[in-house]
Amino acid sequence: MTSTGTAPAPAGLVAALDIGGTKIAGALVDDEGRIRLRARRATPAAEDGGNVMAAVAEVLDDLRSSPLWAEVRGVGIGSAGPVDRAAGAVSPVNIPGWRGYPLRERVGERVGGLPVELIGDGAAIAAAEHWVGAARGSSDALCMVVSTGVGGGLVLGGRVRQGSTGNAGHIGHISVDLDGDPCPCGARGCVEGLARGPAIARRALENGWRPDPGADASAVAVAAAARAGHPAAVASFARAGRALAASIAAVAALVEIEVAVIGGGVAGAGEVLFAPLREALPQYATLSFTRGLRVVPALTGPDAGLIGAAAAALGRLEA
Amino acid sequence: MTSTGTAPAPAGLVAALDIGGTKIAGALVDDEGRIRLRARRATPAAEDGGNVMAAVAEVLDDLRSSPLWAEVRGVGIGSAGPVDRAAGAVSPVNIPGWRGYPLRERVGERVGGLPVELIGDGAAIAAAEHWVGAARGSSDALCMVVSTGVGGGLVLGGRVRQGSTGNAGHIGHISVDLDGDPCPCGARGCVEGLARGPAIARRALENGWRPDPGADASAVAVAAAARAGHPAAVASFARAGRALAASIAAVAALVEIEVAVIGGGVAGAGEVLFAPLREALPQYATLSFTRGLRVVPALTGPDAGLIGAAAAALGRLEA
Structure with a gap:
């Protein structure tokens, strides 16, 4: 977990999660798409769904332990697919322990009532490159x-x-x-x-x-x-x-x-x-x-998923 | 040219043109997608652009000669593509005399200031099936x-x-x-x-x-x-x-x-x-x-292009 930059706090931050078969990345992101704090765990992809969720919870706990968390106004999740937006559930091909897993609800339980947005990783990449990329x-x-x-x-x-x-x-x-x-x-x-x-x-x-x-x-x-x-x-x-x-x-x-x-x-x-x-x-x-x-x-490199998830949390994907 | 049906006139009609390499079809269409009057010419596809436009003008003149024309509030054109929406121009592959042809403007000149919408024939088909079809x-x-x-x-x-x-x-x-x-x-x-x-x-x-x-x-x-x-x-x-x-x-x-x-x-x-x-x-x-x-x-059959063009004239394609 590393803090990046010492700029004054912006009007609001969001928490972002990028969930794939290899890693679970988390970040606090400001409203200009800059990453202010990072957290990360390996994905225990071969384990049962509860263990995968425990790794997500650890990433969230890392983020929540920062004083910056007080400024967080929402959470965005970009997940390997297929996803089910309406249900807030995910069934990532490479995480067999999660099939129709209610990820949005489980994350919501860990963040005390903050709004949680869930998008697919493809949408996240597009959101990131459209926001701050090529x-x-x-x-x-x-x-x-x-x-x-x-x-x-x-x-x-x-x-x-x-x-x-x-x-x-x-x-x-x-x-x-x-x-x-x-x-x-x-x-x-x-x-x-x-x-x-x-x-x-x-x-x-x-x-x-x-x-x-x-x-x-x-x-x-x-x-x-x-x-x-x-x-x-x-x-x-x-x-x-x-x-x-x-x-x-x-x-x-x-x-x-x-x-x-x-x-x-x-x-x-x-x-x-x-x-x-x-x-x-x-x-x-x-x-x-x-x-x-x-x-x-x-242009957004390995952070595309985090930045796109942040874009979703900031409401940038709404029609 | 045949009048179809004798229902009372609806609140408004639109004129529709469906322009392809074989035929130029025209119709007056009501706001429920029903065709009230038809006109048609073969497309002189091998002739110069002016002659093709003359055939379009004849179709429009047929429609304008009807008493129903007084109720027409706009014109929709569905054309074989490629089209150029911004310029109002068309370059139909099968009508070599039209390349970047300013069809929207030329039709506008024949209909005395009525608004004219131009869409591609693919969009017209989709508009028709979405409005009254499958x-x-x-x-x-x-x-x-x-x-x-x-x-x-x-x-x-x-x-x-x-x-x-x-x-x-x-x-x-x-x-x-x-x-x-x-x-x-x-x-x-x-x-x-x-x-x-x-x-x-x-x-x-x-x-x-x-x-x-x-x-x-x-x-x-x-x-x-x-x-x-x-x-x-x-x-x-x-x-x-x-x-x-x-x-x-x-x-x-x-x-x-x-x-x-x-x-x-x-x-x-x-x-x-x-x-x-x-x-x-x-x-x-x-x-x-x-x-x-x-x-x-x-479900819309050979009238898909006309119905879709009418949908455009009625503003049904706007975001």
């Missing part, structure tokens, strides 16, 4: 994360599109190859299966790339090899870029967007990913009204 | 036409999603097969290329189906053969259904919808198309929040 000022944007998985959220008409259950923006599981490889979700040819980090590594291995001795066969290692010109590494990123381009073009054709913002570990490879993606985009975004679409890196 | 009462819906082409529009949060230029809902040109056959739009594996009527006929022919002597190799003929159990005909509709299922599932994952409404000539084949589509849908709509999605036939 989608700021855009009425219509797609915000993606390309990492171990592929997810996203949409800004439409200047507002985050949550959808009736809170799960809109699930770009990782649209099929761009209807006869393609089976995806664990049950479909075939999903964007995630083509563009996620482990897929990039596997494809490079299948085509003859090898990591350095003792090193992992990760997308980061493939990116380094691609920068050095290894053909199988270059080709694997090109394939990911092509799948992402087809999916981004589909979003542009369906809802019209000005910009696609991409963050996450794989996007951290920079031009190794963005160059082939931008090259492939005009091959799929062919309609006149999709041609001006920009693709840019995300 | 998407009535749905907050979130996809409305498609599967015919010689494949198009559509979206209802999100109870409103037609037009997009900043008016072209949102272009589901026909999303790729569901990123390495697939080239599409005239420039992309590959577009839904339209897999599911439009001529594609269904071509695929059946390639696999050994033959039309009756002297008959056309149309999707209607393939549908009749499929009903009779001809394997190549059945398989061709199954392929179209699969492509449509993948695209509808993509929309559901991206924006969350309750219902997909499908009209147009190919959808007129009924269960020959809908049965394989509904069978394939769960193979792509695998995420929990997409599983309840219904797929139903459109």
Whole structure:
């Protein structure tokens, strides 16, 4: 737990929780999207639901132990999905102990009557990038994360599109190859299966790339090899870029967007990913009204989920 | 030009134009979506832009010659796209004489200062089905036409999603097969290329189906053969259904919808198309929040464009 910055307290703070299969992050965030205090626990993802909630409670207790807590006027939760906005419940794929888990109510019990907002992690990313990131000022944007998985959220008409259950923006599981490889979700040819980090590594291995001795066969290692010109590494990123381009073009054709913002570990490879993606985009975004679409890196980094959850707590997602 | 019905005049009428590459349809429509008067000309699509506008003017003149015109309080135009809402201009793919053509202004000059609204034909279909069709009462819906082409529009949060230029809902040109056959739009594996009527006929022919002597190799003929159990005909509709299922599932994952409404000539084949589509849908709509999605036939038929244009003139599309 670290306090960041010593600026005078703003008019109000909110507490933010970002809940995923690996970590439970918490923060106090001011009304300009600045993080004032952090807390964090590993997610005991394999344990029962009560233990996962105990870790959430510890994060909240860390935040509540700060004198800043007195200024907190609401709580926002961004959770791995699927979520159920109406019920305030979550069923994160990677946290099997939580199925229809009443997370909003349980958090509410720990924070003494403060209002609690729950959103999906895709909506949180979109809210964060629209508030203080690369989608700021855009009425219509797609915000993606390309990492171990592929997810996203949409800004439409200047507002985050949550959808009736809170799960809109699930770009990782649209099929761009209807006869393609089976995806664990049950479909075939999903964007995630083509563009996620482990897929990039596997494809490079299948085509003859090898990591350095003792090193992992990760997308980061493939990116380094691609920068050095290894053909199988270059080709694997090109394939990911092509799948992402087809999916981004589909979003542009369906809802019209000005910009696609991409963050996450794989996007951290920079031009190794963005160059082939931008090259492939005009091959799929062919309609006149999709041609001006920009693709840019995300700005909010690993804090996207916290900042987006804070945006929800501040009422920035309401229509 | 025929007057339909003799009900007492409602509080107000609007004039509607539905402009496509084959016909220019006009109507006077009341505030419950009933057509009170019709007019129509063939589109001189191969001629210069002035001649196309002359045909539009003739349709308007037919409508204006009715005593009902005195009750008209606005004009709505639904046009083949792409459209440019901000400029009031259209560039229909199948009307080469119109490129950036200032249709809204030209129509305005013919109707003496009445307000004129211009929307894309996809938005018009969605507006019509949401107002008086199969998407009535749905907050979130996809409305498609599967015919010689494949198009559509979206209802999100109870409103037609037009997009900043008016072209949102272009589901026909999303790729569901990123390495697939080239599409005239420039992309590959577009839904339209897999599911439009001529594609269904071509695929059946390639696999050994033959039309009756002297008959056309149309999707209607393939549908009749499929009903009779001809394997190549059945398989061709199954392929179209699969492509449509993948695209509808993509929309559901991206924006969350309750219902997909499908009209147009190919959808007129009924269960020959809908049965394989509904069978394939769960193979792509695998995420929990997409599983309840219904797929139903459109109700507004060939009048969808007129009714949607009327909805725009009545201000039903405003946020």
